Amino acid sequence: MSELNRALGLPMLTFYGTGMILGAGIYTIIGKAAGVAGPNVWLSLVFAALAATFAALSYCELAAMFPKVGGEYVYLKKAFPSFHWIANSGGLMMSFAGIATASTVSLAFAGYLQQFFSFSPLLIAMGLLTIFTIINILGIKESSWMNVIFTLIEISGLVIFIYIGIQSSNFGNALLSMPSLTTVTGSALIIFAFFGFENIVNFAEEVKNPQKNLPRAILLSIGISTVLYILVALSAVSLMPINELAQSKAPLSDAIRNIAPKMAGALAGIALFATANTVLIALVTTSRILFGMARENALPLSFAKLHQTRQTPWFSSIVTFILAACLLPLNKVEVLASISSFATMIAFIAVHVALITLRIQAPSQERPFRIPLSIKNIPILPVLGGALTILLLFQFDETVYIIGGVFLSIILVFQLILKFLNKTHLKH
Numbered sequence: 001m002s003e004l005n006r007a008l009g010l011p012m013l014t015f016y017g018t019g020m021i022l023g024a025g026i027y028t029i030i031g032k033a034a035g036v037a038g039p040n041v042w043l044s045l046v047f048a049a050l051a052a053t054f055a056a057l058s059y060c061e062l063a064a065m066f067p068k069v070g071g072e073y074v075y076l077k078k079a080f081p082s083f084h085w086i087a088n089s090g091g092l093m094m095s096f097a098g099i100a101t102a103s104t105v106s107l108a109f110a111g112y113l114q115q116f117f118s119f120s121p122l123l124i125a126m127g128l129l130t131i132f133t134i135i136n137i138l139g140i141k142e143s144s145w146m147n148v149i150f151t152l153i154e155i156s157g158l159v160i161f162i163y164i165g166i167q168s169s170n171f172g173n174a175l176l177s178m179p180s181l182t183t184v185t186g187s188a189l190i191i192f193a194f195f196g197f198e199n200i201v202n203f204a205e206e207v208k209n210p211q212k213n214l215p216r217a218i219l220l221s222i223g224i225s226t227v228l229y230i231l232v233a234l235s236a237v238s239l240m241p242i243n244e245l246a247q248s249k250a251p252l253s254d255a256i257r258n259i260a261p262k263m264a265g266a267l268a269g270i271a272l273f274a275t276a277n278t279v280l281i282a283l284v285t286t287s288r289i290l291f292g293m294a295r296e297n298a299l300p301l302s303f304a305k306l307h308q309t310r311q312t313p314w315f316s317s318i319v320t321f322i323l324a325a326c327l328l329p330l331n332k333v334e335v336l337a338s339i340s341s342f343a344t345m346i347a348f349i350a351v352h353v354a355l356i357t358l359r360i361q362a363p364s365q366e367r368p369f370r371i372p373l374s375i376k377n378i379p380i381l382p383v384l385g386g387a388l389t390i391l392l393l394f395q396f397d398e399t400v401y402i403i404g405g406v407f408l409s410i411i412l413v414f415q416l417i418l419k420f421l422n423k424t425h426l427k428h
Helices: 010-025 029-067 072-079 084-113 122-137 140-166 181-194 199-208 209-238 244-246 253-257 263-293 314-330 333-361 379-395 397-428
Strands: none
Touching: 010 029, 010 140, 010 199, 010 209, 010 263, 029 122, 029 181, 029 199, 029 209, 029 244, 029 253, 029 333, 029 379, 072 084, 072 263, 072 333, 084 122, 084 314, 084 333, 084 397, 122 263, 140 209, 140 253, 140 263, 181 209, 181 333, 181 379, 199 209, 199 333, 199 397, 209 244, 209 263, 209 379, 244 253, 253 263, 263 314, 333 379, 333 397
16 A cells, blocks of 8 residues: 655644644735624634634544544544445545635735736736645655745744734724624634644644644644734734725735835735745645545545655646646635635534544544543534534625535535446446
8 A cells, every 4th residue: 555754743743734724814814804804803713713623623533543644534434434425525525625725825825926026816826836736746845844934934924913013002992892793704704714724634644643743733733823813813903994904915914014114015025925835735735635535445546646756646736736726717815715614614514523423433442632521422512613613604605605516516426427437347
């Protein structure tokens, strides 16, 4: 069986999770979320963080139990062994979310780059996807060191932004705003900002001591990101009117342009590293999901091919690139972000259900990490997490449900075709 190279320890893994979370959200979607939730965008972040933390705990327990590449696909297959279509659908939905994330954030990268020179955003995004697909194929060590550098740069940008925001006389005023229904709607959009921690599990076979390091890295990534996010949100609404923030393609740099124009330029440059980092990790992790599914015969074996010298899933990497490139013509960050959120939240619900099912079916199975608080064999936090995620799932625009529904239909048809082809092959 093809094996991946175990090259990642806890620090590298935490950098991956933190880098993916920070780049995907604050530099990309904070302006659009503020346009929906208004000054309460910080509270939208708190709700989103709560939903993400509940999901993170379920991932921690399952990843420690089954430290295999494939993530959601593996967990659902273990929970529902007689219903392969459930596991297949979960894995493909997460692949779709990763592909949509890569497209979303490559367009955000183009938006920041246009502050330095004018060029077609679609061509910029396509170029970024191409370069990082090559890096993905080169190897996990190469991509992980690049991720560390990019993550340190993007954190420094957020610290600079927070420092400027705290000095504003308006800082903290948003804490006095009354919450409304739009706060929950904003959470559905800005939960996109927390995605990334779930992708850590797809490095399970490239991590040293995965039973301990996977849960630790997931929880550290969520904690670091949540603190930074809330401070950035409070700073953003104190530095720029909400309507202008919502219209900006480069919200953080535009928010400080009038106060510190030189720092605005520097922040736009830092945002390039942040958004680029997220694109890189989205491409890397999605290719691992497809690789893991193919190795379990849920996808054609071509997806399980490893490069002879680099030991990377090159075929899955190329397919991920092609599909991400196909979404670029939608050319709207908020729509693509919502599509990614929709797909990921469905997977979150499935993971919560898988964990609850395994607690009931196999209560005595070894669990290196165990979620606290249970009533008999029913864990309370996954139940609350599933309910909160369902609430957020009903907050999107009609376009998102149409595109998500179409993709779900494609997934089911694809599985029927594969099943038919497998039966035909067995007959011959």
